[in-house]
Amino acid sequence: MPPAAVVIFASMAYVITQPCIGTKDASCVEVCPVDCIHSDDASEMYYIDPDECIDCGACVDPCPVDAIYPEDEVPAEWSHFIKINADYFKN
Ligand code: SF4
Numbered sequence: 001m002p003p004a005a006v007v008i009f010a011s012m013a014y015v016i017t018q019p020c021i022g023t024k025d026a027s028c029v030e031v032c033p034v035d036c037i038h039s040d041d042a043s044e045m046y047y048i049d050p051d052e053c054i055d056c057g058a059c060v061d062p063c064p065v066d067a068i069y070p071e072d073e074v075p076a077e078w079s080h081f082i083k084i085n086a087d088y089f090k091n
Pocket of ligand 1: 014036048
């Protein structure tokens with residue numbers, strides 16, 4: 001496989017969006033095989049670490065508010081959540 005294809009695959013991740021705010025159901029956390037979904041008491045939602053997510057999609061169906069999307073299918077009005085998820089892990 002060409003190196004460029006590897007880079008593209010590695011950059012993919014799932015993203016948690018607006019409906020998680022105020023919900024924080026955490027069903028996604030329980031099913032994630034690589035434990036890359038995190039939050040804390042001061043945060044109003046959960047976040048997916050884009051560097052750790054293996055793009056498996058296991059977290060999508062358990063979410064009761066349909067908050068999780070593949071990065072390239074995030075609804076336009078929630079596209080800023082791609083950065084919000086990534087930024088959580090930069091501190
Ligand atoms: Fe975890 Fe898979 Fe969801 Fe990524 S897509 S956050 S690896 S369950």
